[in-house]
Amino acid sequence: MTEPWWKSAVIYQIYPRSFADSDGDGIGDLPGLASRLGHLGPDGLGIDAIWLSPIYRSSNHDFGYDVSDFCDVDPTFGTLSDFDELTAEAGRLGMKVVLDFVPNHTSIEHAWFQESRTGPDSPRRNWYFWRPSGPEGAFPNNWGSTFGGPAWQHDPDGDELYLASFTPEQADVNWRDPGLREAMLGCMAFWLDRGVWGFRLDVVDRIAKDPGLADNPIAEGREALVGVMPWLAQAHVNDQNHPDLPALLAEIRRMADSHCSDPLLLGETFPDADDHVRLYYGTPDAPGLHLAFNFNRSLCDIPWNAKAFRNTISRAEDVLPEAAWPCWVMSNHDRARHATRFDANGTAPHRPKAAATILLTLRGTPVLYYGEEIGMRDVRIPEDRQLDPVGNAFPGLGRDPERTPMRWEPGAGVGFTTGEPWLPDGGDVPGLDVATQAADPDSTLSHYRNLISLRRARKSLRLGSFTFLDAADGVLAYVREHEGERTGIAVNMGDGVAPAPEFLTGGEVLLGNPAGEPGLLEPDGFAVVSLDRDG
Numbered sequence: 017m018t019e020p021w022w023k024s025a026v027i028y029q030i031y032p033r034s035f036a037d038s039d040g041d042g043i044g045d046l047p048g049l050a051s052r053l054g055h056l057g058p059d060g061l062g063i064d065a066i067w068l069s070p071i072y073r074s075s076n077h078d079f080g081y082d083v084s085d086f087c088d089v090d091p092t093f094g095t096l097s098d099f100d101e102l103t104a105e106a107g108r109l110g111m112k113v114v115l116d117f118v119p120n121h122t123s124i125e126h127a128w129f130q131e132s133r134t135g136p137d138s139p140r141r142n143w144y145f146w147r148p149s150g151p152e153g154a155f156p157n158n159w160g161s162t163f164g165g166p167a168w169q170h171d172p173d174g175d176e177l178y179l180a181s182f183t184p185e186q187a188d189v190n191w192r193d194p195g196l197r198e199a200m201l202g203c204m205a206f207w208l209d210r211g212v213w214g215f216r217l218d219v220v221d222r223i224a225k226d227p228g229l230a231d232n233p234i235a236e237g238r239e240a241l242v243g244v245m246p247w248l249a250q251a252h253v254n255d256q257n258h259p260d261l262p263a264l265l266a267e268i269r270r271m272a273d274s275h276c277s278d279p280l281l282l283g284e285t286f287p288d289a290d291d292h293v294r295l296y297y298g299t300p301d302a303p304g305l306h307l308a309f310n311f312n313r314s315l316c317d318i319p320w321n322a323k324a325f326r327n328t329i330s331r332a333e334d335v336l337p338e339a340a341w342p343c344w345v346m347s348n349h350d351r352a353r354h355a356t357r358f359d360a361n362g363t364a365p366h367r368p369k370a371a372a373t374i375l376l377t378l379r380g381t382p383v384l385y386y387g388e389e390i391g392m393r394d395v396r397i398p399e400d401r402q403l404d405p406v407g408n409a410f411p412g413l414g415r416d417p418e419r420t421p422m423r424w425e426p427g428a429g430v431g432f433t434t435g436e437p438w439l440p441d442g443g444d445v446p447g448l449d450v451a452t453q454a455a456d457p458d459s460t461l462s463h464y465r466n467l468i469s470l471r472r473a474r475k476s477l478r479l480g481s482f483t484f485l486d487a488a489d490g491v492l493a494y495v496r497e498h499e500g501e502r503t504g505i506a507v508n509m510g511d512g513v514a515p516a517p518e519f520l521t522g523g524e525v526l527l528g529n530p531a532g533e534p535g536l537l538e539p540d541g542f543a544v545v546s547l548d549r550d551g
């Protein structure tokens with residue numbers, strides 16, 4: 017039986033506004049992106065699939081995650097025919113295109129919402145959550161917006177409130193309505209029919225809500241947050257990870273299977289409890305998602321520490337249903353970049369390579385975030401250039417710093433744009449660009465290329481089992497094994513020189529930066545070792 021492609025793939029997330037700008041408006045676009053695919057293809061990084069953060073028409077209150085038309089490209093990015101050229105070019109380079117899809121909400125500028133808001137008689141009224149306000153303006157329930165405040169918004173043109181779990185411009189849709197379901201599935205099918213290989217599904221764990229929209233209980237110990245930030249105060253039993261989720265995911269899966277020979281459905285999921293993970297994958301009879309991020313057991317939330325990594329990796333593996341395949345990510349458009357998170361002061365130049373060594377050798381599908389392959393760090397955004405609504409609501413917590421322009425070349429504009437970039441590019445930083453690093457065999461970029469080509473060459477790294485090795489304090493070590501091929505990995509996450517596990521001695525070092533003596537790992541040093549019987 018052949019394995020599905022996504023199981024051994026390396027997926028690369030692109031934030032299209034920040035990848036490459038072809039027309040000088042300072043915003044990345046599809047022709048720009050297409051012109052830079054060489055960086056990702058077989059003569060570059062060698063990744064298998066790109067995931068594009070939303071490119072649909074958007075009212076841009078949440079930069080693409082507020083979709084105003086799911087079946088068209090936002091003019092800032094180009095046209096449908098630019099998109100077709102992009103997928104064709106990606107295909108020529110052996111790469112698949114996966115789109116972000118936003119099933120939980122639409123922009124209030126979407127024609128569906130515009131129609132729905134015309135009144136209770138609208139055929140699309142029930143596609144959204146409209147409720148009258150209670151006595152003295154009370155909200156229909158206690159749900160909160162993830163971006164702060166209550167999750168209910170007044171319609172300035174009507175009497176009722178609508179549910180909006182993120183910005184007020186993102187109205188939640190009602191997946192219990194058959195018409196809405198059909199429309200959403202139709203939009204996904206539109207893209208699969210156009211040659212897309214699947215979707216990353218935005219906050220897909222929210223699409224099933226309690227039918228009565230009952231209040232959430234307050235989470236233990238969070239009482240003090242009730243008046244400050246209701247979302248954070250609550251246990252999300254009625255607005256997230258609802259028991260009815262699997263049936264909806266199975267419906268999405270049936271649609272995907274009927275429009276694509278080998279689709280990928282990758283969920284953005286936040287299991288509140290470990291047993292929520294089961295909800296995502298479904299059963300053999302009614303399969304759901306293929307992959308699901310576990311953002312409660314995630315490498316995005318832990319410090320650079322071998323024990324913390326070991327705990328998180330074990331927990332994420334332990335809670336996976338049998339036969340489910342893990343999926344790993346260290347950075348994305350919502351989190352501080354890991355080069356910054358793992359090394360706040362910028363004093364550990366080799367850490368991005370050590371982090372990559374882990375990310376690309378764990379059991380599971382790795383998802384890279386654009387720029388991490390050159391060690392991009394968060395960029396400080398002056399207050400007057402801050403754009404993210406989260407940063408506007410919670411100063412200091414905005415997501416602009418991790419969304420800044422891709423750094424292609426040295427010098428002004430960093431090869432991203434000839435115009436003024438929509439977010440600051442961080443200015444001149446020697447060595448922090450693709451062109452410079454591509455020419456340097458010791459660069460972070462070269463290390464990523466080497467790791468990815470090693471994955472291609474070694475089935476144990478792609479598909480093998482995973483076993484931790486006992487190791488010195490500060491060292492994370494494990495073995496991957498598949499059909500007799502074994503690969504050992506050790507990364508020194510501690511502050512001092514540490515011995516590599518004895519188990520690895522005698523093997524052939526395939527990749528490493530043993531700056532010190534053989535068998536000793538410098539801080540941030542690593543070794544990927546062949547332990548083949550004949551190796």
Ligand code: NOJ
Pocket residue numbers: 078081082118182218219284349350
């Ligand atoms: C999760 C996305 O990753 C984030 O960027 C967005 O703001 C929310 N979902 C709302 O769509």
Ligand code: MG
Pocket residue numbers: 037038039040041042043044045092
């Ligand atoms: Mg542009």
